[in-house]
Amino acid sequence: MKRMVVLAAALACAIAGCARPAPAPGVYAGEQHKRIVSLAPSLTEELFAIGAGGQVAGTSAYSNYPAQARALPVIDAASWINLEKILALRPDFVVGLPSDASRTRGLERAKVPAFLMKDDRYDDIYATLDELGVLTGRIDAAGQVVQRLRSRVATLRKQSAAFRVHPRIFVVLDVSPIYTVGRGSYIDSLLTMAGARNVVQSGLPYPNYSAERLLSDQPDALIVAGEVKLKPLLARPPWSDLSAVRRGRVYQVPPDLGLEVPGPRVAMGLAWLVRVVERLQS
Structure with a gap:
């Protein structure tokens, strides 16, 4: 049921014109075995945080946390991505930011889905963790990370309010x-x-x-x-x-x-x- 709720929310967002597109057909089958390329340090961190680090096949030049991310193949620089290198890694999908829209267009022709997620604001952290949880089949793990972060942040805000x-x-x-x-x-x-x-x-x-x-x-x-x-x-x-x-x-x-x-x-x-x-x- 929880999975269906998250899926419904993602689809509703897409219909409303949000920056997060609807999932490609079949992308949720066998999620925990999907190979992923991440184009943003924030998304790389979030994938590792929910236990999907082992699925990350390649990442951006500035993804240096956690330490395991530094050993992954780098597939981009500031303004371009190495499409051939990405395809050689045989990813099932790519995750990036809305600013990556133009440089991921070549992936469409190769039939590699690209999911673009916001990370501009504080609330985007939780929405993106939930989405990555769906994409990787780790909804419960993502929910636990979100709950832990919200609880810790609430405690800190109570402290600063004084x-x-x-x-x-x-x-x-x-x-x-x-x-x-x-x-x-x-x-x-x-x-x-x-x-x-x-x-x-x-x-x-x-x-x-x-x-x-x-x-x-x-x-x-x-x-x-x-x-x-x-x-x-x-x-x-x-x-x-x-x-x-x-x-x-x-x-x-x-x-x-x-x-x-x-x-x-x-x-x-x-x-x-x-x-x-x-x-x-x-």
């Missing part, structure tokens, strides 16, 4: 030029859940930001993406002119935390943000 101070945060995604997170983005949602405020007002999810605007904003703290090398630049403008830098309120995201990747590490990332906001209460 904070009296809601610091203004600037997230550094890149430094040359400066890129950050805007309103409505995945990380922006996590900041809100952690009890912080995003200093950036832009409606773009990941806007380019001027040094002048950053200096005008004077955030209470900086959160720096794990791979960004900001520390050597802190003694130079505009960073040296920020009160947050002078007060030592610069927090680098720990390796393997996955704060920027919407997926099963969401609770880990939120827990870290809650600890940061807790430190900023005084």
Whole structure:
């Protein structure tokens, strides 16, 4: 019954014009033996989280978590996919993001279904886990992951709701030029859940930001993406002119935390943000 409900929901979504298409005929037969190629790090993580990692035959260049994903054949780069390499892996289907629509068109001619799933927002994590559970025959496992994540996130949100101070945060995604997170983005949602405020007002999810605007904003703290090398630049403008830098309120995201990747590490990332906001209460 549960399986039929999920299938019905997927079909209803397709009829309503959602980004998630209806399943191809027969794709649910023998699901746990299907070979999968993943075009997105978030989807790779989610497949492993629900126990379908053994079905993943190939993945994207940036899929580096969990460790087992690093040993898989890489079938794409930033803007292209190696169609011949994908077909050589003999996948039963491919999973990707809506942004992969143009580069997966060649799969249609080869009769390899491509399922494109959103990962832009916090709620997309749970919807995508459910869908992957259906596609891989692991509905119960996916449901358990969803329930565990929701429970942990609810606990963390209850903790952050007690904070009296809601610091203004600037997230550094890149430094040359400066890129950050805007309103409505995945990380922006996590900041809100952690009890912080995003200093950036832009409606773009990941806007380019001027040094002048950053200096005008004077955030209470900086959160720096794990791979960004900001520390050597802190003694130079505009960073040296920020009160947050002078007060030592610069927090680098720990390796393997996955704060920027919407997926099963969401609770880990939120827990870290809650600890940061807790430190900023005084």
